[in-house]
Amino acid sequence: MNITVTVNGMEHTADVEPRLLLVDFIRTNLGLTGTHIGCDTTSCGVCTVLIDGTPVKTCTMFAVQANGRSVTTVEGLKQNGELSAMQQAFREHHGLQCGFCTPAMMLVGTALIEENPDPTEDDIRWAISGNLCRCTGYMNIVKSIEAAAETTREGAIS
Amino acid sequence: MYPSKFDYLAPETLEEALAVLAERGDEVKILAGGQSLIPMMKLRFAEPSTLLDINRVPGLDAIDIQDGHVRVQALARHADVVRSEVIKEENDLMAGAAPWIADPIVRNLGTVCGSLAHHDPEGDWASVMLALDAEVVAASKEGVTHFHPGADGTQHTGGTRVISIQEFLVDMFTTSLYPTEILTEVRVPRYERGGGNYQKLERKVGDYATVGVATHIELGVDDRITKAGIALTSVYAHNLKVTDAETALVGQAPSDELFAEAGRIASAACDPASDTRGSAEYKRHIVGLFTERSLAESLKIAQGGQS
Numbered sequence: 001m002n003i004t005v006t007v008n009g010m011e012h013t014a015d016v017e018p019r020l021l022l023v024d025f026i027r028t029n030l031g032l033t034g035t036h037i038g039c040d041t042t043s044c045g046v047c048t049v050l051i052d053g054t055p056v057k058t059c060t061m062f063a064v065q066a067n068g069r070s071v072t073t074v075e076g077l078k079q080n081g082e083l084s085a086m087q088q089a090f091r092e093h094h095g096l097q098c099g100f101c102t103p104a105m106m107l108v109g110t111a112l113i114e115e116n117p118d119p120t121e122d123d124i125r126w127a128i129s130g131n132l133c134r135c136t137g138y139m140n141i142v143k144s145i146e147a148a149a150e151t152t153r154e155g156a157i158s
Numbered sequence: 159m160y161p162s163k164f165d166y167l168a169p170e171t172l173e174e175a176l177a178v179l180a181e182r183g184d185e186v187k188i189l190a191g192g193q194s195l196i197p198m199m200k201l202r203f204a205e206p207s208t209l210l211d212i213n214r215v216p217g218l219d220a221i222d223i224q225d226g227h228v229r230v231q232a233l234a235r236h237a238d239v240v241r242s243e244v245i246k247e248e249n250d251l252m253a254g255a256a257p258w259i260a261d262p263i264v265r266n267l268g269t270v271c272g273s274l275a276h277h278d279p280e281g282d283w284a285s286v287m288l289a290l291d292a293e294v295v296a297a298s299k300e301g302v303t304h305f306h307p308g309a310d311g312t313q314h315t316g317g318t319r320v321i322s323i324q325e326f327l328v329d330m331f332t333t334s335l336y337p338t339e340i341l342t343e344v345r346v347p348r349y350e351r352g353g354g355n356y357q358k359l360e361r362k363v364g365d366y367a368t369v370g371v372a373t374h375i376e377l378g379v380d381d382r383i384t385k386a387g388i389a390l391t392s393v394y395a396h397n398l399k400v401t402d403a404e405t406a407l408v409g410q411a412p413s414d415e416l417f418a419e420a421g422r423i424a425s426a427a428c429d430p431a432s433d434t435r436g437s438a439e440y441k442r443h444i445v446g447l448f449t450e451r452s453l454a455e456s457l458k459i460a461q462g463g464q465s
Contacts, residue, residue, distance in 0.1 A: 001166060018166035018209065040159055043364055048263055055263045060196045064166050065211060066187075081250055108263070128361040130261030 003070070005069040018064050023047040025063035026073060034103045038132070045131035048104035049073050055104075055111050057130075073155035074103030077110065085155065086110050086148040091102030095144030097135035104131050109145040117153055121146065161199035168211040172297065175340060180208055180299035186210050190232055193268035194247035194259065196278045216245030218342065220244060227293075227345035228252075232272070236265035249346060250459050251354025251374045251387075254287045258356060261364040274323075275341045277396075279330035280366040284323075284397040286356060289372040289387030290346040291436065292323040296339040318342070330396050352376035352385070353459025357448040361435060367392040368435040371424070375407065375456045383407045388420065388449060393405075393428040393441055400424045403449070412457050421450035 004013045007030060009137065014029055026035045026049065035058060040046035042060040049058050050072040077084045086106045096102040105128060112119055112127040119127070124145045125138075133141060169175045179186055187195060187206035190213065193360055198204040212218065212232065219233035221242045228248045230239065239245050239256040246253050249431065259273075259282055273283040286292075297318045323344075326333050335341055354374035358367045370391025378384040386407035390398045403423040410416050425446035432438045 019161045020162055021160075040200070042193060042264060045261075045263055053195075054266050056261050056267055060193055060264075061267070062166070062192075062196070064168070065192070065213065067168070126257075127262055130263035 001064055002027055003064055005063070005068075006070040006144045008072060014063075016063050018062060020063045022049075022063045022066055022071075023058035025066075026058060026071070029063075032073050032075050036100055036103065038100070038151075043132070044101075045108075046101050046104050050107055052113055053111060054116065055108050055130075055147055062068065068091045072107065074106060077106060083149075084110070084150045085114075086145070089144040089148035089151065090141075093140050093144040093147055094139070095140045097133075097137045101131055101133045101135075105133070105141050109141075109148060112145065113152055114150045117149060117156070119145070119149055159200040162202060162205040164199075164206055167434070168214050170214045170216075172215050172340070172342075172381070173213075173299075175210060175212055175215060176297060176299040178208070179338045179340065182208060183339075184423045186337070188212055188275070188340060190237060190272035191268035192272075193264050194272070194278060205367055211438070212340065224246065224345070226348050228348060229343050229345045230270045231343045232269065232341060234270060236260065236268050236270065238272075239270060240265065248348060249290070249354065250352075250456070251286055251290060251356060251372055252346070254313055254402035255282055255372065255416050256356075257356045258282065260365075261289065262285050262312075266366065271341050271344055272309060274326070274344060275333060275335060277327055277331055279394075279396040280392045281342065281397070282358065282367060282370055282372075282391055284327055284369055285372040285389035285391040287323045287344060287346070288327070288389035288397055288399040289354070289374045290323075291387060292346045293320050293325065294326050294341055295343045295345070297336055297342045298336065298339040300338075302334060324399065327397065349376050349385070351378075351460055353456040353462070354387075355452045355455035355459070357452045357455075358391070359444055359448070366400060366435075369393055369430070369441050369444040369448060371445060373449065373450050373452040373455065373456045375412070377412075377460050382409060382411050384409075386420075388424060388453075390428055390445060392426060392435075393445055395429070398428060400427045400449075402427065407453075414454070414455075417450045417453040417457075421446040423446075424449040451461040 036046040038046035047058045183208040189211040220231045236259045358370045372389045374387040376385040386404040388400045388403045403420040430438045430441035
């Protein structure tokens with residue numbers, strides 16, 4: 001089946017089997033390997049991308065379902081060649097150890113502060129509760145998202 | 159993990175979708191959120207030869223009020239229920255349960271109606287709907303004229319039919335929906351003075367409930383209970399409506415003793431299995447405790463005048 005998906009602002013057309021999972025379309029067909037595969041059972045969240053701004057787990061969605069939709073992966077977070085506020089905050093606050101969960105954490109954080117620019121610690125912990133960090137580095141992930149929210153709010157004011 | 163091959167159809171009208179079902183309903187699985195169906199397909203527990211994606215059908219995602227009911231349509235996601243002002247104002251039990259469904263990312267795709275149609279015996283929504291005496295609406299191209307199993311040979315006709323939730327939920331992974339039908343909405347009666355609450359014990363976010371208890375009560379002008387709903391998750395072969403406990407509450411003035419009695423009845427009615435989530439004895443204890451606690455919360459809300 002022919003599908004057209006906009007990924008990180010660029011339109012891609014491909015002929016795919018209906019059973020191709022979106023995560024494999026992104027990684028194999030498009031070569032964007034920042035989207036990871038972990039549990040493959042909708043539990044760990046490392047395959048999360050934003051579809052029209054909303055986080056979804058791409059191990060539990062077929063590529064054909066994304067036909068005509070807009071996908072943002074971690075590769076699409078940078079803005080004008082610079083790290084986004086979320087990426088910068090993860091760097092500054094040591095929001096990663098092994099880095100495996102990091103792309104998804106940053107995408108979920110980005111979607112959260114888009115909807116709620118001033119999240120409480122509780123809001124952040126709820127938002128990332130569908131994403132596992134096996135290094136258990138949650139403290140710094142939460143700090144990073146808090147910091148990114150703050151710099152984004154300041155950026156919006158100035 | 160990859161599913162077996164299937165044909166993928168994504169119609170843009172309900173009529174088209176119903177036509178596909180009328181033609182080859184037996185081979186079709188309907189895809190709404192896919193958060194239960196796709197994992198089952200990947201494990202090859204489900205191998206539909208046709209996947210009918212209804213996500214491109216417009217006008218099927220409302221959460222609103224119609225004819226004295228709160229209506230949740232087929233494509234309304236769990237996350238939509240969490241955010242819905244209508245649900246917040248109208249139905250405490252649904253508002254209370256929604257944030258405990260799966261995890262926040264799964265909630266962005268998974269749907270209430272899909273969860274009911276899938277009828278996982280450990281699903282939360284079925285208990286919520288049993289406690290609320292919900293109804294579901296099923297649509298088909300030419301109506302259903304089959305012999306109705308389990309009943310007195312009733313024939314249903316017409317393009318849509320309304321099914322009580324108890325009749326709809328037949329057994330685990332089994333509903334009374336025909337292969338030619340789509341579940342288009344679930345609806346629950348509005349109420350004047352009532353409250354509801356969902357208690358869920360889970361080991362971690364996204365896990366099935368170790369124990370779940372849904373309660374809903376309504377109060378009359380004399381402050382007596384006029385309507386009560388109690389249903390349990392994960393402690394029986396399917397979601398269990400505890401009719402005896404409901405009956406014990408109706409007509410009574412609410413009290414701690416009364417709620418404790420309802421808890422004892424619920425605890426005796428369930429039949430949990432010992433597993434990695436806990437022993438049967440432990441779960442049975444929690445059922446009693448949660449029933450009591452949930453009823454107290456429901457009462458607090460009902461007395462607060464919220465509905």
